[in-house]
Amino acid sequence: MKHIVALLFILIVNLACDNSLSQQNRVHFGESFTLDLNETAFISDLIANNGKNVEVCFRRVYFDYRCPKSMCQSCYGSTASICLMLIDRKDTFSIPLTILGCMDEYECNDQLYYRKDTLGYRFSLLRLDPYPDGSQVNPIYSVKINIEKL
Amino acid sequence: MKHIKYIIILFFWANWLTIFAQTSGFCGTPSNIPDFLNNPSISYQTAQSSYTIRVFLHIMRTSAGTGGLTQSEVNTAFNTLVSDYLPYNITFELLGTDIINNDSYYNRTNFTPDDNGDGKFDNFTVNSHSNAIDIYLYPNNKLNSGLASNIPGTALVIGGTAFGVNLASSHVLSHEVGHCLGLFHTFHGTWLSESDGSCPELVNGTNGATCGDFVVDTPADPEPIFNCGTQSTCTWNCSSIYIDANGQRYNPDTHLFMSYTFPDCMNHHTAGQVSRMFSTIANSTILNNTIVSCQTTTISNQIFSVNTTINACKINVSSSTIINNSNVIFDITDEAIINGSFEVENGSSMEIL
Numbered sequence: 053m054k055h056i057v058a059l060l061f062i063l064i065v066n067l068a069c070d071n072s073l074s075q076q077n078r079v080h081f082g083e084s085f086t087l088d089l090n091e092t093a094f095i096s097d098l099i100a101n102n103g104k105n106v107e108v109c110f111r112r113v114y115f116d117y118r119c120p121k122s123m124c125q126s127c128y129g130s131t132a133s134i135c136l137m138l139i140d141r142k143d144t145f146s147i148p149l150t151i152l153g154c155m156d157e158y159e160c161n162d163q164l165y166y167r168k169d170t171l172g173y174r175f176s177l178l179r180l181d182p183y184p185d186g187s188q189v190n191p192i193y194s195v196k197i198n199i200e201k202l
Numbered sequence: 203m204k205h206i207k208y209i210i211i212l213f214f215w216a217n218w219l220t221i222f223a224q225t226s227g228f229c230g231t232p233s234n235i236p237d238f239l240n241n242p243s244i245s246y247q248t249a250q251s252s253y254t255i256r257v258f259l260h261i262m263r264t265s266a267g268t269g270g271l272t273q274s275e276v277n278t279a280f281n282t283l284v285s286d287y288l289p290y291n292i293t294f295e296l297l298g299t300d301i302i303n304n305d306s307y308y309n310r311t312n313f314t315p316d317d318n319g320d321g322k323f324d325n326f327t328v329n330s331h332s333n334a335i336d337i338y339l340y341p342n343n344k345l346n347s348g349l350a351s352n353i354p355g356t357a358l359v360i361g362g363t364a365f366g367v368n369l370a371s372s373h374v375l376s377h378e379v380g381h382c383l384g385l386f387h388t389f390h391g392t393w394l395s396e397s398d399g400s401c402p403e404l405v406n407g408t409n410g411a412t413c414g415d416f417v418v419d420t421p422a423d424p425e426p427i428f429n430c431g432t433q434s435t436c437t438w439n440c441s442s443i444y445i446d447a448n449g450q451r452y453n454p455d456t457h458l459f460m461s462y463t464f465p466d467c468m469n470h471h472t473a474g475q476v477s478r479m480f481s482t483i484a485n486s487t488i489l490n491n492t493i494v495s496c497q498t499t500t501i502s503n504q505i506f507s508v509n510t511t512i513n514a515c516k517i518n519v520s521s522s523t524i525i526n527n528s529n530v531i532f533d534i535t536d537e538a539i540i541n542g543s544f545e546v547e548n549g550s551s552m553e554i555l
Contacts (some may be wrong), residue, residue, distance in 0.1 A: 115346065117345055119349060120312070122314075125353065126351070126378075126381040127347060127348065127349045128348040128349075128374050128377050128378065128462065129362065129364050129374070130347045131346060131347075152426065184311075186312040186314065
């Protein structure tokens with residue numbers, strides 16, 4: 053019986069940690085990294101007021117209207133928008149980022165990717181997967197992000 | 203012991219559920235739309251000097267009849283299209299308007315290209331017309347893009363907002379109609395995502411007829427203007443970054459309808475693009491079916507401030523003015539009706555040929 057209770061406890065704790073994989077997910081400024089939806093990364097170069105690392109979380113996809121690649125030649129607009137959350141345990145900041153369609157990934161260049169300069173940092177959305185092909189019903193999204201200190 | 207075994211199985215199953223299966227990025231091969239005017243099997247005919255094209259407007263609403271564009275927005279959409287193409291002797295006749303109340307269509311985001319050659323989206327042909335360009339107008343909170351069925355094509359969808367502009371009632375509609383009438387993006391063949399199967403246009407224009415957008419007088423364009431542009435000034439800011447194969451810097455036209463410029467910056471086609479549209483209309487069976495023969499072109503509440511020549515079969519002009527020492531020529535095949543409230547200021551002139 054004791055063993056059952058112990059195993060159940062381990063099971064419950066495991067299920068509650070939706071970012072269990074990212075406890076070791078530490079990133080640095082200027083280093084591109086990937087986040088799944090609702091996954092969190094710890095920014096090693098940023099320390100919050102409580103002495104712990106500041107976290108960044110890929111919270112949601114607002115919309116994804118990127119044109120299927122097969123129609124890019126006759127399409128205008130075509131963007132997707134996501135929400136990053138910056139969490140320092142005391143404050144939470146919502147950072148919307150947009151990415152243009154008809155491209156897989158943006159290069160890390162001052163002018164060639166979608167970014168937002170805020171809070172003293174540059175947040176860049178380099179890639180949003182999967183790219184819509186018209187067949188996915190509830191896609192499981194992931195993003196490639198780069199954060200730099202301004 | 204049996205209970206422990208079940209718990210262990212449950213434990214590993216629960217962990218499996220929390221591991222997201224990573225889907226790789228889009229891996230389809232983008233289809234390359236061929237240059238319609240470069241088909242050796244077609245004997246191309248000479249175009250007329252003007253065309254009137256039928257369009258049919260579909261206003262998309264929910265099944266309950268809510269949402270969608272207002273009638274005022276629909277009017278703005280059509281009037282913007284007419285005004286944008288009037289200088290090029292391409293006019294549009296409104297064949298009709300309908301309201302489509304259907305949640306499934308209203309919430310649709312997937313439109314497959316015209317592969318069967320009928321000019322329409324292969325998976326979306328609701329209330330379509332073989333004798334008109336079907337324009338499906340989505341509300342300002344849907345799509346956030348415009349999409350034509352093909353180049354050339356006879357259907358398009360448009361809706362949503364971008365850069366603070368409601369796309370359906372903006373010049374982006376003229377951009378999509380430009381695709382329907384045979385035009386490619388100005389960065390076609392040059393920007394990374396549209397380079398498959400086509401070649402980049404050089405800045406010196408020497409390969410402009412066979413590469414890029416296949417139009418010689420559109421300046422070579424390396425990327426979406428709004429990717430590196432300033433909306434308020436309609437300027438592109440990346441001239442120091444991009445160079446072509448000859449080492450020359452790009453200088454794209456930030457006001458062309460067929461570029462990815464900000465909607466409010468769009469204001470013209472080049473003469474070469476107009477010529478391409480005329481040739482496409484003249485030689486495309488699907489577009490031939492949309493042409494109105496000897497239609498009356500109605501011009502009302504227009505102010506002509508530059509020299510203008512309008513070719514039409516019939517014309518009915520009213521409540522218009524010619525100013526600024528301009529000369530307006532109405533080159534008419536059949537009949538011209540000039541109504542009383544038409545003014546020609548001192549120094550300006552009007553001719554009817």
